Amino acid sequence: MCADDRAHEIAPRSGVAFTLDKGDRLTVIDPRGEQVADLLAFNRHDLDEVVSSGRTLDYASRIYLTTGDALYSNRSNVLLRIVEDTVGRHDFLLTPCSADTFRIIYGDAQPHRGCFGNLAAALAPFGIAPDRIPVAFNCFMNVVIDGATGTLSVEPPLSRAGDHITFEAVTDLVIGLTACSALQSNNGRFKPIHYRVNPYTTGGQKS
Numbered sequence: 001m002c003a004d005d006r007a008h009e010i011a012p013r014s015g016v017a018f019t020l021d022k023g024d025r026l027t028v029i030d031p032r033g034e035q036v037a038d039l040l041a042f043n044r045h046d047l048d049e050v051v052s053s054g055r056t057l058d059y060a061s062r063i064y065l066t067t068g069d070a071l072y073s074n075r076s077n078v079l080l081r082i083v084e085d086t087v088g089r090h091d092f093l094l095t096p097c098s099a100d101t102f103r104i105i106y107g108d109a110q111p112h113r114g115c116f117g118n119l120a121a122a123l124a125p126f127g128i129a130p131d132r133i134p135v136a137f138n139c140f141m142n143v144v145i146d147g148a149t150g151t152l153s154v155e156p157p158l159s160r161a162g163d164h165i166t167f168e169a170v171t172d173l174v175i176g177l178t179a180c181s182a183l184q185s186n187n188g189r190f191k192p193i194h195y196r197v198n199p200y201t202t203g204g205q206k207s
């Protein structure tokens with residue numbers, strides 16, 4: 001159950017996909033704290049256009065994105081804009097966790113399908129094949145970089161219960177969103193994620 005009755009819950013270690021119309025606002029909420037949510041965005045009218053970490057970080061000249069920053073596509077169009085952010089630390093470097101992540105990094109013999117598998121399953125009904133899944137924008141994921149060596153370390157998220165990040169859809173989108181399945185990313189505990197969509201309105205009417 002969500003405290004906010006307009007919010008949807010993503011169960012621990014699962015994922016969903018849904019559409020946004022241009023102008024809609026998507027708020028991703030960490031209801032308990034220290035929980036990552038992987039976010040993907042595709043152009044709903046041309047699924048070959050997808051959010052691009054490489055272009056976004058290049059144009060921002062920064063790896064930590066927050067309020068006011070844009071998420072660009074592989075075609076350098078803005079798909080989403082961050083309009084509110086109570087945390088200020090998210091990751092856009094690392095791919096969604098996957099069965100291979102758990103096999104290679106954790107040594108799991110029977111690995112969970114991870115965010116990648118959850119995203120692939122949720123996006124399949126929209127006609128999006130697994131090989132089209134790029135680096136996700138990892139809401140609340142805290143990847144710390146050693147500036148001298150470039151060493152990455154995945155640290156506990158800085159998010160506390162109720163923290164959130166809000167995106168505005170700049171075009172019509174298909175969104176994939178998870179409650180991340182990797183122990184290290186979530187300080188050792190799998191928790192739900194909540195999200196809310198506020199439709200674009202003008203004068204109180206959905207346009």
Ligand SMILES: [Zn+2]
Nearest residue numbers: 097115180181
């Ligand atoms: Zn994950």
